[in-house]
Amino acid sequence: MVMFGISFATRGIYGGVEWIFSWNNYIRLADPLYGNIYLRSFLFAGLTTLMCLVLGFPLAYAIARAPQRWQPLLFILVLIPFWTNFLVRTYAWFFILRADGLINSMFMGMGVISEPLEILYTDLAVFIGLVYGYLPFMVVPLVIVIERIPRTLEEAAKDLYATAWSTVWRVILPLSKPGIIGGCVLVFIPTLGAFITPYLLGGGRSMLLGTLIQQEFLVIRDWPFGAAISFVLMGMVLLALLVTRKHAEMVGPS
Amino acid sequence: MEEFAVGLRKVVKFHGDTIAVDDVSLDMTKGEFFSILGPSGSGKTTTLRLIAGLDRPDQGEIFIQGRSMNHVPPHQRPVNMVFQNYALFPHMTVYHNVAFGLQMRGHSVTEIKSQVGETLELVKLHEKPHRYPTQLSGGEQQRVALARALVNRPAILLLDEPLGALDQQLRQEMQVELKEIQARVQSTFVCVTHHQEEALMLSDRVAVMDRGQILQVGTPQEIYESPVSTFVAHFIGLSNSVVGRISNYDGTMCTVMTPYRFSIQATTPKDHSSAEEVTVIVRPERVHLSPGPKHDGYDNSLPALINKVSFNGGEMFYKLDLQDGLVWTARVPMALRPSHRFQVGQHVYVQWHADHGLVLTH
Numbered sequence: 183m184v185m186f187g188i189s190f191a192t193r194g195i196y197g198g199v200e201w202i203f204s205w206n207n208y209i210r211l212a213d214p215l216y217g218n219i220y221l222r223s224f225l226f227a228g229l230t231t232l233m234c235l236v237l238g239f240p241l242a243y244a245i246a247r248a249p250q251r252w253q254p255l256l257f258i259l260v261l262i263p264f265w266t267n268f269l270v271r272t273y274a275w276f277f278i279l280r281a282d283g284l285i286n287s288m289f290m291g292m293g294v295i296s297e298p299l300e301i302l303y304t305d306l307a308v309f310i311g312l313v314y315g316y317l318p319f320m321v322v323p324l325v326i327v328i329e330r331i332p333r334t335l336e337e338a339a340k341d342l343y344a345t346a347w348s349t350v351w352r353v354i355l356p357l358s359k360p361g362i363i364g365g366c367v368l369v370f371i372p373t374l375g376a377f378i379t380p381y382l383l384g385g386g387r388s389m390l391l392g393t394l395i396q397q398e399f400l401v402i403r404d405w406p407f408g409a410a411i412s413f414v415l416m417g418m419v420l421l422a423l424l425v426t427r428k429h430a431e432m433v434g435p436s
Numbered sequence: 437m438e439e440f441a442v443g444l445r446k447v448v449k450f451h452g453d454t455i456a457v458d459d460v461s462l463d464m465t466k467g468e469f470f471s472i473l474g475p476s477g478s479g480k481t482t483t484l485r486l487i488a489g490l491d492r493p494d495q496g497e498i499f500i501q502g503r504s505m506n507h508v509p510p511h512q513r514p515v516n517m518v519f520q521n522y523a524l525f526p527h528m529t530v531y532h533n534v535a536f537g538l539q540m541r542g543h544s545v546t547e548i549k550s551q552v553g554e555t556l557e558l559v560k561l562h563e564k565p566h567r568y569p570t571q572l573s574g575g576e577q578q579r580v581a582l583a584r585a586l587v588n589r590p591a592i593l594l595l596d597e598p599l600g601a602l603d604q605q606l607r608q609e610m611q612v613e614l615k616e617i618q619a620r621v622q623s624t625f626v627c628v629t630h631h632q633e634e635a636l637m638l639s640d641r642v643a644v645m646d647r648g649q650i651l652q653v654g655t656p657q658e659i660y661e662s663p664v665s666t667f668v669a670h671f672i673g674l675s676n677s678v679v680g681r682i683s684n685y686d687g688t689m690c691t692v693m694t695p696y697r698f699s700i701q702a703t704t705p706k707d708h709s710s711a712e713e714v715t716v717i718v719r720p721e722r723v724h725l726s727p728g729p730k731h732d733g734y735d736n737s738l739p740a741l742i743n744k745v746s747f748n749g750g751e752m753f754y755k756l757d758l759q760d761g762l763v764w765t766a767r768v769p770m771a772l773r774p775s776h777r778f779q780v781g782q783h784v785y786v787q788w789h790a791d792h793g794l795v796l797t798h
Contacts, residue, residue, distance in 0.1 A: 337519070352536070
């Protein structure tokens, strides 16, 4: 509530908040510069979510259908990254992505490339970092949903001439819909506002909503404008949630 | 091999360390209704899954229409299965559930439409094609499962406990209907059940299975009237039994000495050595109750006390205390004269003909 109030206030000369009501902060957001950042953020979040789904679905399926005694172990392997600090995990990517990092030395050693690829401090690095960081949020709800799909349904599909691919496409995927929607929401929302990953792996060159808000609050110390950006973001997230809710309700009668 | 719809040759299947199917050989004739009957864990469902191709045998060979199936995946077998609990696709309507198999084989839309319509009519569900499985009753779901398999016109239809989830009345209605449907489509039906009455009612032939082995194969009458073992006798219908030793055997008739204070006369086609341990089985409907010891031509007559009387509509069931904890049951049709009805606590005589006593050695 305080933040909502602040978003209508004006920035003081030294970064304080002066309680003069104005729409200025919201009007400033109409600037194409910021619109662009919103668009970029949505694109990033959307691509990250999609990639998490593409990677997470087979992984979740494999875990859900693994022999009972293997399941806890596999689950732990997915969740292990959560035991380490998010910062540490993100810094770990430095060693993999940087000019003399794992990927570059491997490819150069194999003679695939002669010059080190510039991955660190690019959008690609941010993308990789985000997918890595939020993959478990996709996998866990999917495993839970897929586990509850009776195996006999797959056998029935097989018995009715379905190939493995069409069994997944026609039976498993539609029945995983609640998990897919849940996982997508869990990945999409935090990536939309993520700032550590873009800040560290993007090296400040990759401006996203999260980094923008952080800058406004901590660097430029324009709290009112930062608050305004946050509220527009929040409104969009709520809107997106409502849309998915509506969509989730359309999945057959439960 | 040609004349058989399905043939199993020395099939063995392990589940981990335990043997689920133990050296099973079976032949199912084209167009017959064949049931595999056994208690849970007897390996009957595994046998069905082996025929469907959902499991692979560890040893032995399975033939369908004369072709070895050992390297044929399930979707290439002329076989469809009605799963236990139906395994209907919950996100699809009745129509799409039934159409699934045809769609997967790439039939044209018009062809699918006409065949699905036809099959839904066969199972009397043509008025509900747009319902989802959860909107249907248990009996209706059962019909969808049946239609979903039958629409593919399989040479062999496999049914895993098809009526197991239905209540008694629905079960009896569906038994009749299943028979009618089988007569219409003329496929071979292979049904797995633990319900003996169902197996007897539906089947042309029954295989009784226990602990992975086939104990007996035969028509329902054969299995009911001449079971090969006490297990089969007890599993198929109610039966009264008493153990004893052969004391006198003259080629057809034998006397069996029991540990109780009586002996029994029974006919037996098999050769028995003296003092051989046997079990004598008498079906409850073969038992005649008499108020007095008069024999009336019965070879056996034992005194008993009526312990309990129950009534199921068409028959009276009498629970009888013979001696020292030996309890038998008599099943008397209501059509008999009222003089054949007895009360709890009444002393009666249990009588039966020698050829109604089955002498079993194991």
